[in-house]
Amino acid sequence: NAGVTQTPKFRVLKTGQSMTLLCAQDMNHEYMYWYRQDPGMGLRLIHYSVGEGTTAKGEVPDGYNVSRLKKQNFLLGLESAAPSQTSVYFCASSRSPRTGINYEQYFGPGTRLTVT
Amino acid sequence: AQSVTQLGSHVSVSEGALVLLRCNYSSSVPPYLFWYVQYPNQGLQLLLKYTTGATLVKGINGFEAEFKKSETSFHLTKPSAHMSDAAEYFCAVCWAAGNKLTFGGGTRVLVKP
Numbered sequence: 145n146a147g148v149t150q151t152p153k154f155r156v157l158k159t160g161q162s163m164t165l166l167c168a169q170d171m172n173h174e175y176m177y178w179y180r181q182d183p184g185m186g187l188r189l190i191h192y193s194v195g196e197g198t199t200a201k202g203e204v205p206d207g208y209n210v211s212r213l214k215k216q217n218f219l220l221g222l223e224s225a226a227p228s229q230t231s232v233y234f235c236a237s238s239r240s241p242r243t244g245i246n247y248e249q250y251f252g253p254g255t256r257l258t259v260t
Numbered sequence: 261a262q263s264v265t266q267l268g269s270h271v272s273v274s275e276g277a278l279v280l281l282r283c284n285y286s287s288s289v290p291p292y293l294f295w296y297v298q299y300p301n302q303g304l305q306l307l308l309k310y311t312t313g314a315t316l317v318k319g320i321n322g323f324e325a326e327f328k329k330s331e332t333s334f335h336l337t338k339p340s341a342h343m344s345d346a347a348e349y350f351c352a353v354c355w356a357a358g359n360k361l362t363f364g365g366g367t368r369v370l371v372k373p
Binding site for chain 1: 363
């Protein structure tokens with residue numbers, strides 16, 4: 145199993161450009177998440193999804209959109225990138241707390257995004 | 261808002277010495293507790309977790325943590341540091357609403373020979 149994969153690994157954008165980050169998981173997990181990691185702030189939840197076709201806002205959703213058209217994929221979009229969105233982005237997935245007792249989240253390797 | 265606090269953004273220990281990383285959380289509601297480790301340029305890897313049952317939890321690589329409800333703490337320890345323990349460590353708490361995790365700010369561990 146590949147686990148959680150993310151593409152691309154690195155990206156540089158100019159202010160105002162758009163892009164989409166792709167997350168894929170092969171563990172048949174119901175739940176998927178997008179986080180951003182900034183120095184000294186740990187990871188902060190951007191958006192999450194509890195199942196195919198459903199998404200919800202996390203702690204820092206402004207400037208981002210997401211889609212979960214397929215169970216295994218979770219896309220994060222930046223419509224008009226800003227320098228404040230320079231960060232490392234992590235995707236994660238987990239089993240549903242309705243069907244399992246394990247709340248562990250599995251993380252991808254991250255995408256380093258720089259907005260100039 | 262519920263929060264997670266890790267005391268010390270950087271910790272330096274000598275090889276063979278005790279590693280102690282502190283984590284406190286804000287709510288008295290029983291949570292699910294996790295410690296993750298991040299090696300340079302990698303994603304997060306689960307070290308250990310507390311869900312229910314025994315309050316002393318053992319994880320991978322010789323780490324363990326103790327859940328103390330009265331102190332709202334979940335400190336991470338390892339009796340003898342190894343050079344390979346140099347990494348950043350994150351405490352995370354789930355209060356089970358949507359399985360969302362709240363992370364502490366992280367503690368970077370430097371191991372000196």
